[in-house]
Amino acid sequence: xxxxxxxxxxxxxxxxxxxxxxxxxxxxxxxxxxxxxxxxxxxxxxxxxxxxxxxxxxxxxxxxxxxxxxxxxxxxxxxxxxxxxxxxxxxxxxxxxxxxxxxxxxxxxxxxxxxxxxxxxxxxxxxxxxxxxxxxxxxxxxxxxxxxxxxxxxxxxxxxxxxxxxxxxxxxxxxxxxxxxxxxxxxxxxxxxxxxxxxxxxxxxxxxxxxxxxxxxxxxxxxxxxxxxxxxxxxxxxxxxxxxxxxxxxxxxxxxxxxxxxxxxxxxxxxxxxxxxxxxxxxxxxxxxxxxxxxxxxxxxxxxxxxxxxxxxxxxxxxxxxxxxxxxxxxxxxxxxxxxxxxxxxxxxxxxxxxxxxxxxxxxxxxxxxxxxxxxxxxxxxxxxxxxxxxxxxxxxxxxxxxx
Numbered sequence: 001x002x003x004x005x006x007x008x009x010x011x012x013x014x015x016x017x018x019x020x021x022x023x024x025x026x027x028x029x030x031x032x033x034x035x036x037x038x039x040x041x042x043x044x045x046x047x048x049x050x051x052x053x054x055x056x057x058x059x060x061x062x063x064x065x066x067x068x069x070x071x072x073x074x075x076x077x078x079x080x081x082x083x084x085x086x087x088x089x090x091x092x093x094x095x096x097x098x099x100x101x102x103x104x105x106x107x108x109x110x111x112x113x114x115x116x117x118x119x120x121x122x123x124x125x126x127x128x129x130x131x132x133x134x135x136x137x138x139x140x141x142x143x144x145x146x147x148x149x150x151x152x153x154x155x156x157x158x159x160x161x162x163x164x165x166x167x168x169x170x171x172x173x174x175x176x177x178x179x180x181x182x183x184x185x186x187x188x189x190x191x192x193x194x195x196x197x198x199x200x201x202x203x204x205x206x207x208x209x210x211x212x213x214x215x216x217x218x219x220x221x222x223x224x225x226x227x228x229x230x231x232x233x234x235x236x237x238x239x240x241x242x243x244x245x246x247x248x249x250x251x252x253x254x255x256x257x258x259x260x261x262x263x264x265x266x267x268x269x270x271x272x273x274x275x276x277x278x279x280x281x282x283x284x285x286x287x288x289x290x291x292x293x294x295x296x297x298x299x300x301x302x303x304x305x306x307x308x309x310x311x312x313x314x315x316x317x318x319x320x321x322x323x324x325x326x327x328x329x330x331x332x333x334x335x336x337x338x339x340x341x342x343x344x345x346x347x348x349x350x351x352x353x354x355x356x357x358x359x360x361x362x363x364x365x366x367x368x369x370x371x372x373x374x375x376x377x378x379x380x381x382x383x384x385x386x387x388x389x390x391x392x393x394x395x396x397x398x399x400x401x402x403x404x
Contacts, residue, residue, distance in 0.1 A: 016042045021051045025058060028068065031075040033123050036082035048079050049091035056095035056105070063104045073112045080130045081123070086388035089130075093137055103159060110135055114166040118173045129177040132170060133391055136185040139163040143189050160189070164198055171202050177395030179210050180230075184387070187234035196241055203238070203246050211238075215253045217397050218268060219261040226385050226393045228268065232275050236288035239276075239295075247291070254295055255302055258311060266314040273318045285325045293322040297331050304345040312345055316352045 010020055010027075012035045021043065024031075031039055040048055055076050062068040080089055099105055113131040118124070139160055146156045153159070164186075171182055179202075186199040217227040238250050257265045276289035285293070296319040303312040322328040335341060336349045385393075 013038055018043060018047045018050050021047075022054050025051070025055060025072065025075060028071050030071050031078035033074075033078050033081060033127055036078035039079060040082035045083065045085045045087060048083055048088045052076060052079055052088055052092040053095040056092050056099060059096075059105045059109070060099045060101040063101055063108045066108075069108050070112055073109060077113075077127050077130055080134065081126045086386045089134060089137070089388065092134075093141065096138070097141065102153070103155060106138055106159060107162060109138075110163055110166050114170055118170060118175060118178070125175050125177070128170070128173075128175065129181070129391065129395065132167065132178050132181045133388060135163060135167065136181050137387065139167070139185060140188060164189075168198060168201060171205055175395075176210075176213065176397070177391050179206050180391050180395045183210055184230070184234055184390070187237035191237040191240070194242070196237070196243075199237060199241065200243055200246065203241075203243075203249065207238075207246065207249050208252075211249055211253050213397050214394065215257050217394060219257065219264055220397075223393055223397065224264075226390055228271065229385055230390050230394060231268075232272065235272070236276065236279070236286075239288035239291045240286070247295075251295055251298060254299060258299060258302070258315075259306075259308075262311060266311070269314070269318050273321055277321065280325075283325070285322065285328070289322065290326060290328070293319065293325075293328045293331065296322070297335065300335060300345075300349075301341065304341050307342075309344075309348070312348060313352075316349060317356075320352065320356065 010024055010029070012021070012024065012029070012031045016039060021031075021039070043051065055072050059069060059072050062072065076092065080092075083089075096102060096105060113135055118128050142153055142156050142160055142163075145153055146160075167182055167185060170178060173179070182202050186196075186202055190196040190199045214227055214231055217223040218231065220227075235250070238246055241247065254269075258269075273289075273292065276286065276292050280286040280289050296315055300312060300315045300319060303309075303315060319332060323332055332349070332353075336346050336353070338346070341349075
């Protein structure tokens with residue numbers, strides 16, 4: 001039977017199997033985005049994993065042919081936008097990283113995936129979200145491998161710069177899922193860098209909006225686990241940023257939700273403090289932890305301004321965890337003597353130091369709100385979610401704007 005007749009007989013929507021899918025890939029028959037759900041349902045996750053691995057192999061064979069590569073990439077996204085399990089994307093990534101043509105495939109994949117305009121239909125937004133997620137995962141894995149095994153990937157620096165350039169090209173989008181991907185990518189690739197060029201760019205474009213959405217979701221039962229995980233993993237980059245604009249965004253979020261969601265905010269505050277101490281080297285605070293301590297000093301001053309004693313006690317507990325490190329003790333002692341702080345609050349700080357800090361109990365933080373015996377004890381749930389689930393859940397949320 002001729003290829004032409006075979007092509008006409010075979011279909012992505014009729015009698016589909018893994019083998020027939022591979023044959024249609026070889027013949028250049030596109031799996032359209034609209035037919036992706038049918039293919040995902042029929043093939044299942046394991047079948048889809050096998051198909052995307054095959055697409056990765058064929059991309060290695062055809063990367064020099066732009067048209068063939070575009071057909072393969074469109075079929076790839078037809079599957080990836082339809083499946084729920086991120087194991088399918090991981091299967092593609094594994095096959096891609098095993099390829100001898102990894103760099104050539106990746107450059108072509110980036111160009112095709114992010115070289116056009118972001119469409120307005122929902123399916124086009126879904127596709128660009130998956131495309132950006134995939135490119136981000138490639139870039140993050142290259143970044144991690146280079147840190148752990150320098151030189152393992154040839155021209156890794158040029159490749160990550162190529163990826164970063166294309167990712168920035170889509171940063172003007174209003175698609176929330178894409179913004180989540182970009183924030184996660186640049187938070188992780190530029191964490192620890194003195195100059196955060198790309199991170200600062202996206203923060204200038206949508207930093208306040210995206211952090212507003214994330215903090216709102218931190219206090220929504222449906223999404224609190226994922227929002228908590230995302231913030232703990234990515235907020236440290238914002239905390240260590242040296243530019244004033246980013247620190248103002250972080251301060252405004254902390255201050256706003258300290259009052260709006262006092263109980264659960266304090267629990268998150270303690271989680272964040274513990275996390276930052278855990279990633280610091282013994283005896284020395286990382287820059288993110290040091291700046292977090294500065295934010296806590298400011299938050300204590302805010303509680304003083306409005307006369308909120310219970311919140312002041314919560315902030316003091318967290319603040320004094322940092323007292324043994326660097327200049328933190330000096331900043332804290334300034335609270336006890338600052339004329340701008342009310343006498344009652346200064347005395348509260350002195351009393352806490354004498355009863356808790358000087359007795360060696362500084363690291364035993366127990367939220368006042370957890371001691372409450374009335375009603376359900378507040379909590380911030382923890383979770384361990386994959387990157388695609390984080391993007392999908394957090395990106396679906398529409399920011400609630402409070403009327404002035």
